[in-house]
Amino acid sequence: MTKTRTFRTLGILIALAVYLLSIATISPAGAETASVPVTVTAAPTTGLVDGSTVTVTVTAGSSVIYGIEARQCSSAGAIDYIADFSPTVSGKCTPTALGSAGADAFKTVTAVSPYSTATLTFKVGKGTSGSFSLQSGGTATVQCDETHACKLTLLLQVAGGTVFQSFPLGWDGMGARFNPVTPVRILDTRTTNTPTGVAGQxxxxxxxxLQITGANGIPVDATAVVMNVTAVLPTGAGFITVWPRGVTQPLSSNLNFVPGDVVPNLVTVGIGSNGQVSLYHQGGTNDLIADVVGYYSPVNGDYFTAVTPVRALDTRAGTGAALARVAQGGEVSLQITNANAVPANATGVVLNVTAVSPDAAGYVTVYPNGVTRPLASNLNFVPGDVVPNLVIVGIGTSGKVNLFNANGTIDLVADIVGYYSPDNTAKQFYPVTPVRALDTRNGTGGVSAPVGQGASIDLTVRGANGIPAGASAIVMNTTAVTPNAASYLTAWPTGVTRPLASNLNYVVGDIVPNLVQVGIGSNGKVSLFNNAGSVDLVADLTGYFA
Structure with a gap:
């Protein structure tokens, strides 16, 4: 027994010596993880405040863990491990004292018997005047707070080699930037593409x-997701609510439908606990589809600039494309950059796209020019419809996006409401738990009667429902409820001339939602105009840009 323990201890000491010597010649710059069987998790990594405790769990299976070091890194990009884990080289990362390591910031933490698992806890601090508070009581020069993204980076030495793992840290109140993705289907209850792997309404x-982070190319640092959600052939009238998992289900809705509908709507929603969002369905049984088109992250991505809505495409008038209906299987390639105030460096665009009077049931897919058309849809329609949907899409080659029509012939209209670019003077996104800001049926938002023909209402945004004075634009799901005439709704920043644009189109008796992303006027308000008849309006805020 004594000899066995002695040999085991000697083996660990030899391995530790090898580990310490290896620090000067470790993995090439930029490598995030070596290929060895080690699992590393850290939580929480978002919503952090000064003094939050982060727990790191390391599992090496049958491998022995010989040592762990950690660094707090001011860079949100790839880490140069050669510099950042060398005691003699000044890198981008500062040694961080782990909970069991005492005050020695360079101390290697050794796992306890059976040496294949380790649980470590340490505290993080906000940057104050360029400093970062270590758990040991010292300070370092790492800025890490609401406006400075940073990483926790770990070096682990196991029997199979050296492992590096990093976790972006997101602070409470940290803004996020948009990352477009080629649309990918993450849910389709008609198939086995479901959380349980079983098809069924x-x-x-x-x-x-629904799992969002860590799947389908969405990183663990994402704080909000943008996805097109479609209700397919419900058996009853009802609605869908989407919200961050782990918080109380809000009084809000994202889709409304009647039996037999195929209804899409764009949803921008914060990501909740376990990297998930929740979808609640009320009204008969229903198949649901969700296509991710992008996500927001505090670590990387592009900034949003709102514009007064401008009509970029109207095939009925020859605006932006030929004066002709789009044929079955046809596409419109729409110029986005260097037109309609969208600069050459824009990477994504926000469009309100409307399908007008199709002569067959079908769908439209919007995607970046130059890539393979994805298995996804943005609008679904039946003959005679006038159907809008907000579309956020990456800009492709030649500064264009493509609009594909699957069936029949159709006219297409597209209004630009904003764009994304690397310009860091533009705005970041702050998700909020959905909150009802307007309901003309009961006076929420200050209006307690339907909006009449040719009338506008002004909704106070800044200073209400948690929207700060510095907000420049909002995201809200807006619903037209039981209009008494066919009409349309336009949303725009209060104080500027109402644009030639529309956000919702509806007919008598409809309950029609559409996501609206719109700039806030100089008086902190947005205006909503109803063209004909009268209609009740409901608006649920899901986030803002500041």
């Missing part, structure tokens, strides 16, 4: 918890 009153 969602029952009345049913909830799905």
């Amino acid at each position: 969602v029952p009345d009153g049913g909830t799905l918890n």
Whole structure:
């Protein structure tokens, strides 16, 4: 027994010596993880405040863990490990004292028996005048707070080699930037592409918890997701609510439908606990589809600039394309950059796209020019419809996006409401738990009657419902409820001339939602105009840009 323990201790000491010597010649710059069987998790990594405790769990399977070091890194990009884990080289990362390591910031933490797992806890601090508070009581020159993204980076030595793992840290109140992705289908209950791997309609009153981060190319640092959600052939009238998992289900809705509908709507929603969002369904049974088109991250991405809505495409008038309906299987390639105030360096665009009077049931897919058309849809329609949907899409080659029509012939209209670019003087996104800001049926938002023909209402945004004075634009799901005439709704920043644009189109008796992303006027308000008849309006805020 004594000899066995002695040999085991000697083996660990030899391995530690090898580990310490290896620090000067470790993995090439930029490598995030070596290929050895080690699993590393850290939580929480978002919503952090000064003094938060982060717990790191390391599991090496049958491998022995010989040592762990950690660094707090001011860079949100790839880490240069050769510099950052050498005691003699000044890198971008500062040694961080781990909970069991005492005050020695360079101390290697050794796992306890059986040496294949380790649980470490340490505290993080906000940057104050360029400093970062270590758990040991010292300070270092790492800025890490609401406006400075940073990383926790770990070096682990195991029997199979050296492992590097890093975790972006997101602070409470940290803004996020947009990253477009080629649309990818993450949910389709008609197939086995579901959280349980089993096909089947969602029952009345049913909830799905949908994994967002760590899947389909969405990183763990994402704080909000943008996805097109479609209700397919519901058996009853009802609605869908999407919200961050782990918080109380809000009084809000994202889709409204009647039996037999195929109804899409764009959803921008904060990501909740376990990197998931929840979808609640009420009204008969229903199939649901979700296509991710992008995500927001505090670590990387592009900034948003709102514009007064401008009509970039109207095939009925020859604006932006030929004066002709789009044929079955046809595409419109729409110029985005260097037109309609969108600069050459824009990477993504926000469009309100409307399908007008199709002569067959079908769908439209919007995607970046120059890539393979994805298995996704942005609008679904039946003959005679006038159907809008907000579209956020990456800009492709030659500064263009493509609009594909699957069936029949159709006219297409597209209004630009904003764009994304690397310009860091533009705005970042702050998700909020959905909150009802307007309901003319009960006076929420200051209006307690339907909006009449040719009338506008002004909704106070800044200083209400948690929207700060510095907000420049909002994201809200806006719903037209039981209009008494066919009409359309326009949303725009209060104080400027109402643009030639529309956000919702509806007919008598409809309940029609559409996501609206719109700049806030100089008086802190947005205006909503109803063209004909009268209609009740409901608006649920899901976030803002500042």
